[in-house]
Amino acid sequence: MAEPAMKQSDETGEIFDKGIDKGLARLTPEKIEQVINKVLSAETGARLKTYVNTCVHCGLCSEACHYYLSHDNDPKFSPAGKVKQTIWEILKKKGKVDHKFLKKAAEIAYTECNLCRRCAMYCPFGIDIAYLISVMRRICHMLGVTPLYMQDTAHSHSATLNQMWVKEDEWIDSLFWQEEEAQDEMPDLRIPIEKEGAEIFYSVIAPEPKFRAQLIYQAAVIFNVAGVDFTMPATPGWDNSDQCMFSGDYEMMGRLKKAHFETAMRLKVKRIVMGECGHAFRSVYDVGNRWLAWKMPPIPVTHAVEFYYELLKQGKIKITKKYDKPVTLQDPCNISRGRGLHEKARYVVNALCEEFIDMQPNREHNYCCCAGGGVINTGPPYKMKRIDGNRVKAEQLFAAKARGAKVVIAPCHNCHGGIEDINHHYGLDMELHFLGDIIYKIMEKPA
Template sequence: MGLPKLPKVSDPGLDETAKMLTPQRIEEVINRVIQKETAARLKVYMNTCVHCGLCSDACHWFLSNDRDPRFSPVGKVKQTLWEILRKKGRVDPDFLKECSRIAHTECNVCRRCSMYCPFGIDIAYLLLLVRRICSLLGLVPQFLQDTVNSHAVTLNQMWVKQDEWIDTLQWQEEDARDEVKTARIPLDKEGAEVFYSIIGPEPKILAQLIANMAQIMTVGGVDWTMPSLDGWDNSNMAMYSGDFETMGRVERVHHEAALRLKCRRIVMGECGHAFRGAMYDGPKWLGWKEPPIPLIHAIDFYHELLTSGRIKIKQKFEEPVTVQDPCNVVRGRGLGGKLREIVRMTCANFTEPEPGLEHNYCCGAGGGTINCGPPWKPSRVKGNRVKAEQFEATGAHIIITPCHNCHSGIEDIVAGYNLGMHVKFFSEILVQVMDVPEDLQA
């Protein structure tokens, strides 16, 4: 069709591992996955899709790449799964490298396209299936695979060692006490009302968020705890690489840590993919219909604290703000309404993004895509021009997003398109505007 050539990106995770593949192994793995791990969904989706292309307008990659058909949801399935099935698994390593590029780095499995397909075909599921095949063949972008290796070895995403974890918590407890003098981070407290879990990058690179939470919990008078041992990290990159065995292990440890401490429920920090893993993908893989103990996302928790009056607002945040609806908790949990409520309760000047709520565009970073690392950053930023245009139209200065992937992804978009905006987690706003009672003030 005379489409321009896409820039070549080198990634040892694909280039080097592809050299080790044999035709027999490729065929064996593909057919094993198709026969043993798929059933009605794959079969029916394949028979039902009439190749109408109506899912295209859903995809930020397609829209941002000037409607290049290679980036439409069905276009991505055509270039990967249709070919794999048509050739009954007899495909070559170079083709599979392209499959990984498409499925791992050019699709955020955000599921927006499922809302645009007239049949409701779960296109993200089909691309996750491609990832699964690639992962079993060892074809995963190197940076993403490194996080998976970390999960497998340390049960956290960022190679955080045991002593580093405890040390970071002590350091953040001290920092929190500079603001709220009785702030504590209770470890391993049996029977606590709230088991609070976070993602690996928090202790590694965004530790101040832990101190924020210690302040919020203290002011809100919440009976909470964090685990001293494995299970504190609720993130799960294995879910996105296609290494579902590791995904299952990570989720089991997370839930069991909360069960061991006999906590009433798990409150998860501000992260979307972590919520997806703990709430849906992990339990499904483990054969649980639902998580074994109640589990809520930070948005729900903040909403409770604010509406119940446990936390009061001193003075609203004045700068103009907008929100980035994280796919996994808005399209994935319907928390868009509550997100707006807590933003309106804390901010004086909120502008609604358009499109918003379930129809919001993905940040472009989710689905493990940002974890594919620097080699893939240029295409990721280019592939989300619509996001930049969407934010620019709001005229806001601050973008609030209760999700780590969104946070990092939007920062890249803001820088890439010179939007001059800042990205904040909701906890950063909340610690700024909440009323700290006088007896707690440091």
């Protein structure tokens, strides 16, 4: 995202965040204790207890974390180290913690962990540290101590059911606008709105109509060429993104997913196909549905990577000439560790590009972009922290570049935001694209 690079901090490095600081100022020690214990007793149980009792403090999770690696193996940034500074302390003190502790805990939970779940693959016990950090976020949310920028997106979700304060008419207008633009290229192209009984409900995140409208254009071209029977809704519920899942506002997360699923039901579609976004996929496929007591989503959900895979495999889109710049691929956490789409992503990349150079490590073991888990949504105050926290990604990309890669394909909006910043800050000088960008560029289109 294109936020200004300003750091709102003092000479000690303490970062001021109006959401966190003002939230804390409203709290009394009694209130803190009461809220924490309410969350712990009402919302946690066997999982929290078992995880805390099972952890043998072995430190094996450390090297899983990009923050730890990027800070020269500083133990404060290790996954268990972060749990020590948050949940362990809260349990030990039975919720009797002070403002200073909470400020640090909120910063750790919201800005030093992307909930990427890589550490679960390095802990021999499979302790879900992302869950433990989510509990900390939930406590912060219930205390009203959330980063200002993230809370703003949560407010937007709450008021508009989308993340970016997009009004209903603006949404519809954006679709018409992109349809019209694309009709210059393909005169009979349509973006069918509110088409009941269509095969597919194509859902996107609100930043697409807000600042990446060309992605809607590209998707429309791809879908029209491939003859896909799709529709997009005219009502709230079109946005699949979810910062409430990350801020800890689970009630709102539930409302968002309910609106999304109900929109699909109202349109009587057979499935939801989502744009190239990782966190939204996590919310719709894995987390939000659970809050609504759906073990799996009530309607099939397909991520763009899988959908492109289908289109290519079935020959519905054809390539004029393979993309000739050497590419590497960022495996987004929420669709590799979150859905195992890494092999399909490789099929798509190899089908589209002449030369593919894999990053190391890759697939489930890839490093997070450091933007996900809501971290990029904490905004300018924490921007440098996020970039410093992922030096290891820059090193990983430099290594891919040294082996010839000139382009990074990142099939996820957060990955884009994160890698864009890393690209500029560390002087990587690599191009960054979505899969859709490349498909649109090289596919056969009607003359």
